[in-house]
Amino acid sequence: MALQSLPLRDTEQAYGRVSRLLHWSIAALMLWQFLGMGLRLLLGRQPVVSFFVGWHQPVGTVLFVLIALRLAWALANRGNRPDHGRGLGGLAARLGHLALYLVMAAVPVAALLRAYGGERAFAPFGFQIFPAQVPPIGWMVGLGDALHGEMAWLLLLLILGHVVMVGVHESMWRDGTLARMAGRRRAGL
16 A cells, blocks of 8 residues: 555554654654663763763653654544454553553653753753753652653563564564554555
8 A cells, every 4th residue: 555545544454644654753763762872871971872862852852742642643543543353462462552652651751750850941952841940859850760761661672572573463473464554555454
């Protein structure tokens, strides 16, 4: 199915253009974020790491907006989306996607909580969203610090599980799952 013939909204056979755009944009930006944080863990303070880390807050802000849009769009399309199937496999797919959505939303919320309570102004792209808190709001900073990074690594594990399951669908079950979100639909779907 060519992109031009895809509807904007999701259907029972495939995800529409908006869902695909949100999915792949979020995936690319998360890859950027995880690459930067992984480099920071491996290399410490290096110029290449500083480049990625310097963009962490602005990219995270864009991710927060895209994730909020994706959640709203998923709710608006919940009756039209491709079915995850019946039985234990379908339940596992629904629960896996629910976990992905919940953690995907919680990671930037924890960062925003920390930013709101912090002693530095929150100004991604140079526009102040939150002023500096003097003194900082300790419980917000503490909770944000405790949750943001840990949940981000949990999100990475969920994403890896998601990718592995796409591979299982494509290589073992050959049910066209990947085609519903990325590319042409197979005949018969």
